[in-house]
Amino acid sequence: MKIILIRESCYMKIALIGYGKMGKEIEQISLGRGHTVVLKIDIDNQHDLTVDNLSKADVAIEFTTPATAIRNYRICFKAGVPVVSGTTGWLEQKPLIEKECLASNGCFFYASNFSLGVNLFFELNKVLSRMMKPFQQYDVAMTEIHHTQKLDAPSGTAITLAEGILSENGSKKSWTIESPKSNEELYIQPVRKDPYPGLHTVKYDSEVDYIEITHNAYSRKGFALGAVLAAEFCPGKNGIFNMSDLLKL
Numbered sequence: 001m002k003i004i005l006i007r008e009s010c011y012m013k014i015a016l017i018g019y020g021k022m023g024k025e026i027e028q029i030s031l032g033r034g035h036t037v038v039l040k041i042d043i044d045n046q047h048d049l050t051v052d053n054l055s056k057a058d059v060a061i062e063f064t065t066p067a068t069a070i071r072n073y074r075i076c077f078k079a080g081v082p083v084v085s086g087t088t089g090w091l092e093q094k095p096l097i098e099k100e101c102l103a104s105n106g107c108f109f110y111a112s113n114f115s116l117g118v119n120l121f122f123e124l125n126k127v128l129s130r131m132m133k134p135f136q137q138y139d140v141a142m143t144e145i146h147h148t149q150k151l152d153a154p155s156g157t158a159i160t161l162a163e164g165i166l167s168e169n170g171s172k173k174s175w176t177i178e179s180p181k182s183n184e185e186l187y188i189q190p191v192r193k194d195p196y197p198g199l200h201t202v203k204y205d206s207e208v209d210y211i212e213i214t215h216n217a218y219s220r221k222g223f224a225l226g227a228v229l230a231a232e233f234c235p236g237k238n239g240i241f242n243m244s245d246l247l248k249l
Contacts, residue, residue: 109240
């Protein structure tokens with residue numbers, strides 16, 4: 001079966017906020033889909049991220065760091081430019097940013113992971129968690145493996161998976177990356193080693209067997225494609241969006 005990815009917008013002018021490995025991958029996919037990159041912001045030219053410069057773009061794609069993401073979003077809102085972001089590690093301020101976006105009549109598309117496969121995995125994770133709820137002899141735990149350049153732990157993807165488990169299973173009340181202090185804590189083991197782009201495993205273990213689901217990313221290309229599809233989704237829209245909106249899950 002061939003999957004056809006349909007654009008929801010015409011060719012666009014894109015601002016890339018963050019021009020590391022991910023930014024460069026996004027650039028290549030954007031150009032391949034007929035878009036133009038009109039602004040590139042990296043650590044060496046952050047002063048170029050201005051309202052005037054952003055006004056040249058139809059949409060901004062932001063992959064930076066938790067320390068800079070909030071400022072970047074606010075500049076995009078002020079410029080009236082939709083922003084697509086995959087930066088993790090700042091989510092305690094997400095309600096505030098969403099409120100500011102709505103107040104400015106802006107568009108904010110956030111995902112902890114833009115991979116199409118991962119977002120299907122999120123849904124599978126919730127279904128499995130719901131199925132396992134009556135079978136408390138199975139204890140659930142998670143492992144996530146990323147490259148050594150990843151700054152936050154656990155990953156945003158792992159947190160999204162954990163939230164899915166907590167909402168559907170009932171046996172776990174919170175997650176932790178430390179040794180669990182009770183059976184109500186969901187253990188997430190973060191591992192950092194190269195060259196992993198991202199591997200996430202959810203395991204239900206009992207005395208007699210275990211059930212396991214895994215998503216393994218071969219490269220950053222899947223993440224980059226999802227980010228560009230999100231950017232194509234945003235122009236002309238106002239509000240808060242995520243991959244469920246894009247994929248109609």
